[in-house]
Amino acid sequence: MTGNDIIFYLLGILTLGCGLLSVTSRHIFRAAVFLLFSLIGIAGIYFWLQYEFIAAVQIVVYAGGITVLIIFSIFLTQQAGEKLPIQKLNRKIFSALAVFCAFALALVQAYQHGFITNNKPAASPSVQDIGNQMLNVNETGYALPFEAVSILLLAALVGCIVIAIREKNNTNNISENQNVETSQK
């Protein structure tokens, strides 16, 4: 067992362990932090697979963007130090059972399939390669999806503002928000 392998196993344990904790922890803030570590673990696996650019994007967008967003919304909606309510035991057992069965089924299928792996030394793609193909307009290029995603992002931006905008003459809401703000202080 080489050091390379050990790093992989450690990364795997980190990802799964933190993921599991993130969905079971009763403190929402801790759950968010475990999510952050799980995401970093995945970024580590990307590094281990020598896809540095993707790993960087993962860290920047997920760890840096989405997690922060989530933590921010936790601050907006949650009282400090409050524990999450406990789910019914029935529901937990039933969900676990269903999830386990599905997991077993999927895994057995995936292992039985036997993917033909290609052991050619992977050319680690440089940022330049990625950029070239991403903005290319020939048949292998991804210019059109790129543009579509950019429109999607714009739409999401506008949508967020429209949804979350405060209604002007709703005094009730204003006072609520003030309450939230004061409680955060």
Added chain:
Amino acid sequence: MMTPGLEHILFISFALFFIGIYGFFTRRNLITMLMSIELILNSVNLNFIAFNKYVWPDKMDGLFFTLFVIAIAAAEAAVAIAIIINLYRTHRSIDVENTEDMKF
């Protein structure tokens, strides 16, 4: 233990996927449910990357899919949080058990 390959990464990805689903089923707070969804998306990304690496190492399509999924996930998270905050304003709670309006 053996040298890690496609199977191992698939195991991590599947496990993460179903951990996310479990979280989605059992969590009652909308924000934690959103976190579970992020886990699910990440497991899918990991799948793309793994297949790209081990089955078609000379191509980059898996990579692009991952990139787009990350971009869309970012948008989705933003919209979801906007909805959650809006919900919090009207229902004074983000507990999913209290949002039964779909029944009607």
Added chain:
Amino acid sequence: MNQTIQIALIPLLPLAGFVLLSFFGKKYFGKNSGLIGTAFLLASFILSLFTAYKYFSASVDGHYSSAIALKYTWLVFSDKLSIDMGLYLDSISMMMIVVVTLVSLMVHIYSLGYMKGEERFSAYYANLGLFTFSMLGLVLSSNIFQIYFFWELVGVSSYLLIGFYYDKPSAVAASKKAFIVTRFADLGFLIGILILSYSAGSLDFNTMIHNLTSPESSELKTAVSTTFLSVSAVTWGGLLVFMGGAGKSAMFPLHIWLPDAMEGPTPVSALIHAATMVVAGVYLVARLFPIFSLTTPIVLEVVSWVGAVSAIIAAIIACTQTDIKRVLAYSTMSQIGFMMFALGVSKYGGEAGLGFTASMFHLFTHALFKALLFLGAGAVIHYVHSNEIKDMGGLRKSMPITHITFLIACLAIAGFPFLAGFFSKEEILLAAYHNSPAIYWIALFTSALTAFYMFRLYFSIFWNKEHTTHEKHHGEGPFVMMLPLIILAVGAIFAGYIPFGKYVSADGAPLASHFKISFSILPVALGLSGIAIAWIMYKKQNGLSDKVAASFNGFYKTAYNKFYIDEIYLFITKKIIFNLIGKPAAWFDKNIVDGIMNFTGNTTEWVSEKIKIVQSGKVQQYAIYFLVAAVVIAAAFIYILK
């Protein structure tokens, strides 16, 4: 004007009148509704006279061929089978449109006076228009389905008109009775239509008659060889069709509705229940006559006996009734019996086809004098405000025109020489004499009875006790009521001189007149003796009639009660059918049919109550169901279904 449009307008003008009056009559026309309806009918009458004139003047060597003036395919079922709407021209339909429009026009004019001041004056004229339209459509039908269609329309309009005074319980009961009895007969008619058209492979009269009469046609062979209860299919079809005709024409034993139908306004009785609708059955038999006479002589035998029995029974009952309209109703039934057995004893074509011509001739003359009788009776009822004979008497001075015309009609129906009824009745008797002696004697006796009961009526109304109490302040009736009486009386005198055999015969070939003095002596003598007996018994008020009635005590009572036929029907329906069939059916409906419905409803409710919790509105539950279902389906496809 295009000929087709001109013929189509004959039935469509009354329909237009109906539509106009029923939608706008009461509100916009009020008292003028009658004039509008009459104007439409007058136009229709002139058109039909013109059409008939053109038809009868265009013969080829005295032959009249039938023609289909208009054919519009309405519903197509298969290559061969389709339902058409058409206009069929031949000698009997031409005769019928003249009769129908003439009598209808007379009734329209007459009603202007008779129905004056009625609450639902415009509705009355609308219904008359509807009836006239349906009747004209019926006689002009080019296929048997169309005839059925109009047959039912005629039934409906008759129902509406019988029940015109719908606040009178007896009128309501009578209209229901008429509708149900004829409906029952029509059930047989419908089945008969299906059998005949199935075996002929066509609904069209021409094709049907051709397929079922020409000896080499394959349809005929199948139809004859297919048997049910050892009677061939085509015979069953003919019998069932005749059942429909018998119901509409009030033949024994389906006649019970006709006397009760007299609850309707008297002009309606004149139009529907004397001159036009009730002869629809005769018309139907005449229309399918080639099939009856060439293929199924048994049915003709049945027709002739039903006709003869109806004729004599009705005549006997008519002698005992005291309601003048009922006497006339039974008289109508008796005369239609004459027409029926005349058809029954007839053969197809040639000299032996005299019965057919005689039947149609009698239909024509009967329509004239029976309408006259009814309208005259209407005038009398209008004058004394009663239907009962005992309230009348000695009216000859106060109602001179009615008196004269009524006398003419009575003489005509009694077969007094050289009036309309004489010629047609002689021909019928002659046809019966040549073909069926038994029926001839029945007919002879019946015609003597006819003379007796008609003059019993006449003397009771216009002579008998000298009237004292009738108020003088209103006269006989307005001009519009007298005009139709005079026109019809002229018709009743002179209609007999039309050389009918030249125009109407079973096979279209002209038929010479068979009038013979020597043959006529016996019927005329019997008729005159009937009149004489009535003279003796009823001219002066004497106890003679009561004495005669008393001497026939049992029989008189039976006849007075119409041979208890109504009671038999009531017994059969109320005691047997209601108890044995109706009640179990009701039980079945209440418990089984409703039970199944309730069970379905309750089960649905129970199940939905149980699965209601699934629809919780909770996203996570939905997601779990989704995952479980996806896993189960995936596993099923992977491991079980492969």
